[in-house]
Amino acid sequence: MEIIEGIHRIEVPLQFMVMSVYLYLLEGDEGLTLVDCGPNLDVTYDSLSRYLASINRKFSDIHLVVVTHYHADHYGYIGELKRLTNAETAMHRIGAGLAEGYRSNSEEHMDGVVQLATQYGMPGEYTEIIKPLLGILRRIVSPARIDRNLEDEDEISIGSSRYLVIWTPGHSPDHICLYNPEKKVLLSGDHLLQEITPHIGIDALKGINPLKDYLKSLRRIREYDIAVAFPGHGPLIKDPQGRIDEILHHHDERMRLMSEAVTGSPKTAYEVSLNIWGEELPIFEKPLALAETVQHLELLVEEGRLQKILRNSIVYFKK
Numbered sequence: 170m171e172i173i174e175g176i177h178r179i180e181v182p183l184q185f186m187v188m189s190v191y192l193y194l195l196e197g198d199e200g201l202t203l204v205d206c207g208p209n210l211d212v213t214y215d216s217l218s219r220y221l222a223s224i225n226r227k228f229s230d231i232h233l234v235v236v237t238h239y240h241a242d243h244y245g246y247i248g249e250l251k252r253l254t255n256a257e258t259a260m261h262r263i264g265a266g267l268a269e270g271y272r273s274n275s276e277e278h279m280d281g282v283v284q285l286a287t288q289y290g291m292p293g294e295y296t297e298i299i300k301p302l303l304g305i306l307r308r309i310v311s312p313a314r315i316d317r318n319l320e321d322e323d324e325i326s327i328g329s330s331r332y333l334v335i336w337t338p339g340h341s342p343d344h345i346c347l348y349n350p351e352k353k354v355l356l357s358g359d360h361l362l363q364e365i366t367p368h369i370g371i372d373a374l375k376g377i378n379p380l381k382d383y384l385k386s387l388r389r390i391r392e393y394d395i396a397v398a399f400p401g402h403g404p405l406i407k408d409p410q411g412r413i414d415e416i417l418h419h420h421d422e423r424m425r426l427m428s429e430a431v432t433g434s435p436k437t438a439y440e441v442s443l444n445i446w447g448e449e450l451p452i453f454e455k456p457l458a459l460a461e462t463v464q465h466l467e468l469l470v471e472e473g474r475l476q477k478i479l480r481n482s483i484v485y486f487k488k
Contacts, residue, residue: 197328200232208245237358248311264343290437339383353396370460380464435485
């Protein structure tokens, strides 16, 4: 539907993790700009083609595709879109590099993720599901080379409107938001969501702390005059500043709880994740819970509030 003049929101229903991903179609004098692609599934084609027909447009009217980040539910359909539209493609420079990984042999990457999960204390009966889960995500990606590498504070002109590229690493190292200062609108991707907090996991780039980056990016976004945010999942965010404060408070509370969970004998990140989320967490969510726990604990270590020790190749955290 057209949510404000010249900006359309297209729902792509999903059957995994989140219920839907939302794509945004922006009207301009030179054609249409699509923000995010959806996964490489038939439902993406069906949703896009049906919506385009409803506004008397076709795929060839799309001249630019901007991807907020390289995750499969946002980037996955880009190869098919390139074939259908011949549009220019754009995403952050880091994402363009990470997306090339979809073309390469993924065994080394998946083995690395399993090794990290093991190092942080996850038992083998759970680490063995990680590679199949990652394999499913790779199968919903049709990759394409990116035509335009975006950088922080680049501008994208769409008709008479200009959108500022804001690099917001955290949920992924390449994540960007698009900000229109005239309309006070933020296309927030997965950086800012109304009903859930964005997943902050073990990152594809070594040597950075995604949670630290995410909190810094949130505080940066708070400095902009935003009337409404259009996210990649869930409802529109009508009080972006209030939602930012809620998420910051959520992570402060999560850090407190995890610090308390380490009281007494040293604990692995997996043990702490069970303390926070419980033993009954569905099996496919256990790696996500572990990844979130790792980031909070590692930040507590960086801040000097916890210590990290290594025993028999397993990482433990202690006061």
